[in-house]
Amino acid sequence: MKKFGSILLFILLLLISTSCGSTSPKITEEQAKSIVIEHHTDSIGEVEIISITHKNNKYRIEWENKENCENGIDMINDENGDIEMVEASIC
Numbered sequence: 001m002k003k004f005g006s007i008l009l010f011i012l013l014l015l016i017s018t019s020c021g022s023t024s025p026k027i028t029e030e031q032a033k034s035i036v037i038e039h040h041t042d043s044i045g046e047v048e049i050i051s052i053t054h055k056n057n058k059y060r061i062e063w064e065n066k067e068n069c070e071n072g073i074d075m076i077n078d079e080n081g082d083i084e085m086v087e088a089s090i091c
Contacts (some may be wrong), residue, residue: 025057025078032059032076044068054078059073060086 029037033049041045045067053060057078064071072088 025054027059027076027078027081029054029059031080032061032082034085035076035081036063036074039074040065040070042068046048064078 031054033052036049040063047063047065050062050064059076059078060073061076062073067069071090073086073087075084075086
C-alpha cells in the first residue's frame with residue numbers, strides 16, 4: 001500500500017509541475033485573425049473569418065473571400081505570429 005501511495009504522489013507532482021510550465025499565448029485570437037485578414041486582403045473583396053480554434057500552440061483559422069472566390073485554412077503560431085498556409089483554393 002505504501003508503494004501505491006508513493007506512485008500516486010509522484011503522478012500528482014508530475015501533473016502539477018507540467019501544468020505550471022504552460023504559458024499563455026503571446027498572440028491573442030484577435031491578433032491571429034488580423035494576421036490572416038491582412039495576409040489575404042487585396043484589392044478585391046473582404047476576407048471573412050469562418051472559424052478559429054486553438055490547439056498545440058497554433059490557431060487554426062478558416063477564412064473566405066466571396067468576392068474574390070478564394071477560401072482556405074491557415075495556422076498561426078501563438079508565440080510569434082508566423083503564418084502557415086494549410087489549404088487554399090480559388091474557384
